[in-house]
Amino acid sequence: MVGNPYMAEAGQPQRSGTQSLGRGIRLMRMIASKPEFGWRLSDLAAASQHDKATVHRMLACMMEERLVEQRVSDRHYIPGPLMYELGMAHPARVQFQRAAENAVASFAQRMAGIGLLLLRSGSEYVCSVRSGTLPLPGLMVHAGTRRPLFTSSGGIAIVQTLPEDEAHEVLSQNVMQEVTARGGGRLAALQAMRERSARHGFGVNLGDVVPGVHAFAVPVHNSGDQAFAALCLMGSAELYGEERLPQIHEELKSEAAALSELAHTLQL
Template identity: 40%
Template sequence: MSCKLDRGTTHRILACLVRERLVCQRSNDRRYVPGPLLFELGLSLPAFAAFQAACSAPLDRVAKRLGGMSLLCLRSGSEFVCAASVGATPMKALTIDVGTRRPLIVAVGGVSILIALPREEARTIIAQNMKYVARFGAARIRSLERVIRQSETRGFGISQSDIVRGVSAFGMAIRDARGWPFASISVVGLAENFPTSRVPEVIGTLEEEARWIARQAARIFSTGG
């Protein structure tokens, strides 16, 4: 998203961030990426690393039982961040790497969190996200609106060739001890491997693992960190 800064100001800010090691510039393509200080700061939050590690088992179970790629996404304001994944997507272009950050509405994992939020808050986020998505055209907007409507009706994230033709995705919100949706678990795979008859199995599996992850989160974060 544009910050509406002129080129000179942008470079001065980047230079400062590089000096502080918050950002570094890759030598192969000169692109700016997160710097080592961010990793060092993250070491002071061991509970988050423990939570990420604890989620590998349920993601592995989902990927093996259902097929496709399973993902853990964390809410970050009006966006989601991929925190862990297991398996592979049917198309390389669909790959969501750990650390990927995107608007909530563009993937089922984000939509799962979105529909679990209070309605007014969800509407505000949808409006914000749509401004970003508008650059991709009207067809893209219509497909995402369809996914949101279907997900709201079903009570879980669902896309059956809506976002990407030939690809199905399902997601379930993960709630903290207060009942607040802070994350989601989802699975993505070829539509032919997820016929309508499998939806109850898919959702049952995701619900079970979402509850398991919620219990682990409550245990891990109860001690702080």
């Protein structure tokens, strides 16, 4: 049963200010999930389960603060410059991002595939880095893409490190997100990817979700030894056949270890 969104975790009614702040943050997360296409007001209202007048008032406030912009060409709402500027207030993460861009680019070139760095964001991931020039039809993940964790081998690599109860909660939320957004058509394929990954002990997708696209991932740990990110390698079935799994796993672990060491040094 879904909990009452108007109740705090301690079981007490949320104060109106806290409730409004929570609504605003959830709305910003939604807008950030489709940075290129953007959102119509009606779609945001439907997805957030609020009436259009309420959502419009929230958007007007966010636009005044430059958290959200309305694109002139189609009137869609997209992330504003303040979202980016606020992220720069964490120097260690900015430094990690710059180093990761170079590391993932070098890794992708060495492996002749597409390299991704996915950051955990609650029950979702955000693509922080994408590098590589391999043509890969069907790969719709770019820097800034936000999706449920269980839709990616990288997300699965992160979920594999979680305590059982937390992993169950994340997967339950992800299933609800998937069904709400796309229906249940992909659930069997996503389950197959999770089961394959469990057998191998790291994120493995051998065309389970998108035929012909193979993907592999291992977690990257922060200074608290938590999986805060995942390093992914993606390519075609011809390039990365199942017989290469041991080699790919070792290459990923080596590169992820270097990124984890950097995260420890920066005290992330």
